Amino acid sequence: MPKRKTHHEECDILVVGGGMAGTGATFEARHWGRDLKIICVEKANIDRSGAVAQGLYAINCYMGMQWNENQPEDHVRYARNDLMGLVREDLGYDMARHVDSTVHMFDEWGLPMMKNPKTGRYQREGKWQIMIHGESYKPIVAEAAKKSADKIYNRIMITHLLMDEKNENRVGGAVGFNMRTGDFYVFRAKTVIIAAGGASHIFKPRAVGEGMGRTWYAPWSNGSAYALPIEAGAKMTQMENRIVLCRFKDGYGPVGAYFLHLKTYTQNANGENYEKKWYEQTKKLVGEYIDHHPTPTCLRNHAFVQEVMAGRGPIQMVTKEAFQDPHLETIGWENFLGMTVGQAVVWASQNIDPKYTNPELTTSEPYVMGSHATCSGAWVSGPEDISPPEYYWGYNRMMTIQGLFGAGDTVGGSAHKFSSGSFTEGRLAAKAAVKYIGDQKAKDIKVSDKQCEDFKKIIYKPLENYTVGRNEITGGTVSPSYFSPIQGLQRLQKIMDEYVGGISVNYMTNENLLKKGLELLKWLEEDLEHVGAEDYHQLMRAWELKHRAITSQCVTEHTLFRKETRWPGYYYRGDYMKLDDENWHCLTVSRRDPKTGKFAMEKIPVYHIIGDEEKKKAS
């Protein structure tokens, strides 16, 4: 094999992923750590990376405390309600109390914010959303990170964490490779903040072949945020809480502005309001949760899925009325310009003008996320002042591995952070990481050259598999001793889809299916040793696949552990179709033993720190 150059870097704070949370972490680390060496490593290029790469039309998390629009407590109640009671309220509250200051900085940095001409306040799209001209959102936050970091490394994929050899539960940095040059990179670091986004493409997507890659969630979000800590033995939480989105069919264009601003609504193929019809049935499954306001996202999905299964699809968004108003028509189209141009292209290709045709909606394949309307991710410490003892171990947003922090989609338990909340959480994690270093917790970390060299061999193995294995090909591309990343990905997606509750089974699974799924995932894990990569891009694909596979194992273990259907519309446990508050009003937490690869599961109480609105009024 060719000799590969190794680059060594030493730093105080290493930020893995330069999306919303990573740019927030990089920016804030400099504020508190003036003399620290701060490095951000990004798989793509931070100017246009992560879920916000194309821009956004709304900032979905803004309290508006300066105008007394909402308080952090209100946001906790909202997230708790939407997640059917199960969130880390300490984390949500902590994010919410700081998020406005983040948004005000975005405003200062030149992000074009829409203003309400009558009030002069930010233009609200909904209770929590404010509207922006957000095509340039990502370059703006990237600039803040670039000005703060000692160095930004683009095009480097982090594949493994380095661990301290004196204290096996302390992080010592990370390694990865440059996808353009193939060079190997070793980052020895006192603290690592993982901000690598969530996971798409672990379940089979609706668009295969003709439009593969066309998913709601960014195809480049490959679960590194979960795989890196899972492999190192960090605890994870609520990984079963995968997200399913209701969006415009095929282009996955956003529906929020349509519902909230254009006041469009949905109907079945017969022109009926179908949601009401499923009220009684849903009530039998989840009890009083169906009466909560607003209706939890999963329950709205549930009505959609059931209606389609009852044979009354397609479900449509009624746009024909709103689009008669030229102003709303413009907004409807502009909504896609800032973030999902592809939806307009899909409509053009299908001859859909929403002024004359009500476009179809669909429910997506499941994804794993910690910042949107679900809260999968790492089990982290909360803030000192409000977290109960079980949720607090010294440093805000630190995982169960010392010196390893998380933010954004990486962190579990705290949903509805969105772009602004993820940036905020990055800031919170960075502040805590600086304190950790200041408290001398990162002294004398030992990471030997051997540890790094061992990883180097592992990382480039897929190139070797290909180089050796291709000689056995006698015709075509079918190799007897290696397989390509795309073949492995499709195998993974099929397992997750059919056994763990994907689209082809209408999100249904059960204990037998999950156990079989775990068995098949184990065989896949074994076979992944034989994945082959013909170039550096395929090497990235190989590692994306490996990260997706371990994330999938964790999702499946969690789904097996929770014996109830907590979020109908996200997935169903056919053997436990009802929500079971008596036994499962708790958070699920897992740990994979790095030595044996076995997962151990536990229940941890969910503490309701913030009172109900009604009780507050009464007291």
Ligand SMILES: Cc1cc2nc3c(=O)[nH]c(=O)nc-3n(C[C@H](O)[C@H](O)[C@H](O)COP(=O)(O)OP(=O)(O)OC[C@H]3O[C@@H](n4cnc5c(N)ncnc54)[C@H](O)[C@@H]3O)c2cc1C
């Ligand atoms: C389709 C969609 C629409 C959304 N709409 C809105 C909206 O309208 N308003 C709103 O406020 N929020 C919205 N959000 C939510 C918002 O985008 C996320 O909450 C936010 O981006 C999460 O931040 P993050 O840093 O965790 O992940 P990301 O911003 O996705 O960043 C993760 C980064 O990590 C990098 N990375 C991944 N793996 C590695 C690795 N192994 N090594 C190095 N780097 C790596 C990625 O390239 C990426 O840059 C939307 C999200 C999606 C998916």
